[in-house]
Amino acid sequence: MGNPAADTEKEECELLESLRRGRPAAGQDPVKRAQIIEGARRVFIDKGFEAASMNDITREAGVSKGTIYVYFANKEELFEALIEEERGTIFKNMYDVLDHFDHLRETLVKFGMVLSAKITSAKVILAQRTVIGASERIPELGSRFYERGPKRGHDKVVIFLREAAERGLLEIEDVELAAYQFTELCLSGLFRQCIFAYRTKAPTQAEIEHVVRSGVTVFLKAYGTDKLAAEEQAAQST
Amino acid sequence: MGNPAADTEKEECELLESLRRGRPAAGQDPVKRAQIIEGARRVFIDKGFEAASMNDITREAGVSKGTIYVYFANKEELFEALIEEERGTIFKNMYDVLDHFDHLRETLVKFGMVLSAKITSAKVILAQRTVIGASERIPELGSRFYERGPKRGHDKVVIFLREAAERGLLEIEDVELAAYQFTELCLSGLFRQCIFAYRTKAPTQAEIEHVVRSGVTVFLKAYGTDKLAAEEQAAQST
């Protein structure tokens, strides 16, 4: 319900679909599926798994109870599908800045800020809390979330650091560990405070910059080579 | 709760009472209270706040429903009492090693390992997941947990670092932030993997030592003074 524009759009889409193939098979219409997921997002993220009711989702998604059960076997499966979606949305494009290697320190700062801002943003914290809370009941949920989200990002950081090392800018014994250290340094004091609701608001951009710049400094003091120092010196004097 | 001295005193008092008059007052028997909390722990930690049912707890604790409601006004209060207990247990003595300032690097390593091992131990991860999951419904819960747990520990780290700085061993601009950085470095790659159930087992002692030693090295490279380096050089040559 609610958004009439969306409704119209949806109707048009349906029309096209039905003209093309007659009608999508049961549980196969991707538009309807997205519609359900969208409703589920609003309710699950807001209330958590248990407190969310299928009625709420029904209302929010604008589809009937029966339809939801055609697309998803039960509440749990709907939830899992939503989390997959969320994960995709959250981590999409997060690592783009690492693709274009440029100035090392500034690249790290830029990336660190994107990462830190994303992970500690209000809606992502809510999603993570929901996943963590549900991990007790649905063990694979958190695991898969981490594997396909943070873990993949971590892999990209590893690749980036390895390249920097090859360029002689960093000297790292355990790159895997260093990548984790870098991430944690960028989130110092923020992630746990947010996830435990000690902070009720996301950190400001300034705060994030302060934490990230300090983290990058620590990281480079520990792992930066003389070559890096020289390059930075040179850059500064120009 | 909270004040362990008072608790001990109260327990003694109760014991005397029970010896004197045979039976403790309603909601005052510490043995029964512990029994209920223990049952609640098993159920809440296993299922999370919402999914846990008072019937489950009743069964697990081996007391009747009515009795639970004599000791705790409702499900939420029982849960909060449990979390307080858990918090007390978890963070008790965690920071003792910081009290006796000795060799800086080794003290940091020792402390880092205690911290890291504790925070990532199976039962503590379960407890933290439960707290995080319930934070949606009971916002103060996570906040209070963090404030009286990790935050207090953080404060002790700050004091410790400040002392080290006064002794000329460290040079730190933002001690608060450095303390967070230190903690995060000790947990690099561990905490998030555990909390999201990507790791299904607590890290081994060896793994923890590797992470912590590396973290301390990074930290000291970033914040250690020449004086510290000289001292360490001297210590090594003896």
Add this chain to the structure above:
Amino acid sequence: MGNPAADTEKEECELLESLRRGRPAAGQDPVKRAQIIEGARRVFIDKGFEAASMNDITREAGVSKGTIYVYFANKEELFEALIEEERGTIFKNMYDVLDHFDHLRETLVKFGMVLSAKITSAKVILAQRTVIGASERIPELGSRFYERGPKRGHDKVVIFLREAAERGLLEIEDVELAAYQFTELCLSGLFRQCIFAYRTKAPTQAEIEHVVRSGVTVFLKAYGTDKLAAEEQAAQST
């Protein structure tokens, strides 16, 4: 509720709807609603508000618990709806005889008997007991019952007596009070005996006639004019 014409209209509307679209909307099926009310009647009237359990009503009505809660928000609302229904049924048509002014004494006797028989009938006594018993918990309930039931009847009696006075048949100083006196005279010894369950059966028609005729006689001796006496004399001699 309230407006019986509207109710009938609504029911017709619902009927049409159900013929047209096959199934009534949630909480809108008048047949199901009536079924629930009927079950509620049996249980509430039999046991009183508090002692009646929603499970009993579920069983008696032959619908599921959930369905009841679709039609009525809670136990209290169901009870109030039932009482409204009962009130409507009880007082419907009770005062019709007053509309056609004819022979004064006989009209009063006829009306008195209808009133007395109704108020002391087994099912109406049960309903009144239920209302009175629940008035402690739901004060407006009894108040509204009286206001829309007995009070409205009383008002009609007042109008009737006033007309009789205008015709010179009665001479009454306080018509409001006289109307109450008339009602009470018609119920002399009956209402309280029934309501307190001292009588376990409703009075017989003969008994009621005896009480009412005597009551009317007392009333007319007190308030009848010479003109009334003359008219009655005349009527008797023909």
Add this chain to the structure above:
Amino acid sequence: MGNPAADTEKEECELLESLRRGRPAAGQDPVKRAQIIEGARRVFIDKGFEAASMNDITREAGVSKGTIYVYFANKEELFEALIEEERGTIFKNMYDVLDHFDHLRETLVKFGMVLSAKITSAKVILAQRTVIGASERIPELGSRFYERGPKRGHDKVVIFLREAAERGLLEIEDVELAAYQFTELCLSGLFRQCIFAYRTKAPTQAEIEHVVRSGVTVFLKAYGTDKLAAEEQAAQST
């Protein structure tokens, strides 16, 4: 209870017992019994049978749960005992004014006012509501209440009227019915309004006097003899 003579006798017996054996037998201490009943009165009358909890009564009476169950088999029996007590208190002395036959009209007015004030007083209405409400569950309760309360009073009114008839002041065919009529006239419009909580306050003394005087007038116009009229005429002229 009820019979005060019997009570006194019993108390003496108890006293002797306690002197003899040191302590009253279980469930035999009349002071404790009274204490329990007093607590029960406060709670039952205030909340009604179902809503009253044994814990409330325990607190109000200042005795332990177990003790109550020594004196009364269960909640219902305690309630019945209380109602018996209440009945005794309510109707005690209510009919004294009928014992001293004096001026007929004034005696009737005086008695009518005592009766009307008593029956419609806040606490007596509460008690009656409680009895009526519980009559569904405990059928004999209301019956016995009426029989030993209002019924006995009614018998006294019958005797009084009969005496007045013998003195030639009244001429009544059905004295039983006339007695009921008199009572109802004195309560015209009051009792039902109070019992249904349409009136939330007891009527004022002035209101009662108005109703009763009018009721007595109606009654005497209907049943008074010429002799009564003459006597009243004579009295007035002096």
Add this chain to the structure above:
DNA sequence: GATGAATGAGGGTTCATTCAT
């Protein structure tokens, strides 16, 4: 295929009654 009214097990909580102390 889509709908949403109906289901009924199970939720948290209360409280009359019992019985060890």
Add this chain to the structure above:
DNA sequence: TATGAATGAACCCTCATTCAT
């Protein structure tokens, strides 16, 4: 004997799921 802590059945109500329409 008197106590009141403990019991557990029963309370009202919710909601994931089903299935007649």
